[in-house]
Amino acid sequence: MMLTINGTDHPIPDDIRRTLLDFMREDLGLVGTKKGCDHGQCGACTVHVDGRRILSCLQLAATVPGAVTTIEGIVTEGDLHPMQAAFLEHDAYQCGYCTPGQIMSAIACVNEGHIRSDREIAEWMSGNLCRCAAYTQIRAAIRACTLQTAEAST
Structure with missing residues (x-):
């Protein structure tokens, strides 16, 4: 198998x-x-x-x-995923240890449609802990990526 x-x-x-x-x-x-x-x-x-x-x-x-x-x-053809770029732009990575899991969960959060408010984002991202407490920046990155994705599709 x-x-x-x-x-x-x-x-x-x-x-x-x-x-x-x-x-x-x-x-x-x-x-x-x-x-x-x-x-x-x-x-x-x-x-x-x-x-x-x-x-x-x-x-x-x-x-x-x-x-x-x-x-x-x-990563596609050497280009960062839009969520990775948003994490960089919004300093949402701090020490970086949790960042891969945060990014993967953030992508799923967006794809699942759980992005209507900061409270909803926080709830659906709550399974991913950040010891550096970069939650504000993480939510900002998710919102920014969501906006960029919406603008690109119009």
């Missing part, structure tokens, strides 16, 4: 107890996704499976139900 990560197929690890996070970081060298708490409480390991956000530290690699996209996989 194969596991698709960022558009590339990889054989599922022999050890069926291996988490998706450990498989990506240790076996594939995809270290953009961070290991924070390893208990599903901090969001640093957030990736997308078929466009839906999941915590890769809680998902066994052998049971992933679709194609995985990591922070490395959102």
Whole structure:
């Protein structure tokens, strides 16, 4: 059986107890996704499976139900994803450790339509912790990316 990560197929690890996070970081060298708490409480390991956000530290690699996209996989032809650019523009990264998970969750938040207010953004991003407390800048980046996306589509 194969596991698709960022558009590339990889054989599922022999050890069926291996988490998706450990498989990506240790076996594939995809270290953009961070290991924070390893208990599903901090969001640093957030990736997308078929466009839906999941915590890769809680998902066994052998049971992933679709194609995985990591922070490395959102760059297209060398260009930053609009959310990455918004995080840079709004200083929403501070120390940077939580940033990959924050960005992946922010993209999902926008795609899910949970962006009507700062309160709604905060609620839907609440599974991603930032020890540097850059929440104001993170919400600003999400709003800016949402506006840029809306303007580009008109």
